[in-house]
Amino acid sequence: MSEFPNKNTQFSSERQPQKNGRTKGVRNRATIVREWLMVEQKFKNPLTGQDEILSQADIMTLAVINKARKGDVIAFRELMDSGFGKVTEVIQSEMKLEPLRIVIETDWKPKDKDE
Secondary structure, X not given: OOOOOOOOOOOOOOOOOOOOOOOOOOOOHHHHHHHHHOOEEEEEOOOOOXXXXXXXXXXXXXXXXXXXXXXXXXXXXXXXXXXXXXXXXXXXXXXXXXXOOOOOOOOOOOOOOOO
């Protein structure tokens, strides 16, 4: 018997394939995270000391800023990467290129017109 099912019976009533993958109405994980990050609450801003209504994303960003201000280098790097993009490494080369000289030696000589 072959390991592949018969084309006529491969999707019998016992073996129905998943029709559309995820069930209708089920949200993506990224959507759920974004929704929770936008939830607002009253929070004391650690930078200004005042009570404000901030989103969860704002609260977390302020926490990272506060850590960076206290000297956390990793927090500072993350803020800089988020705000200005990651630093790309630039490599400068001091290699000097000289012009390539090609010398071709042959035994060929032009024919005389008299010959």
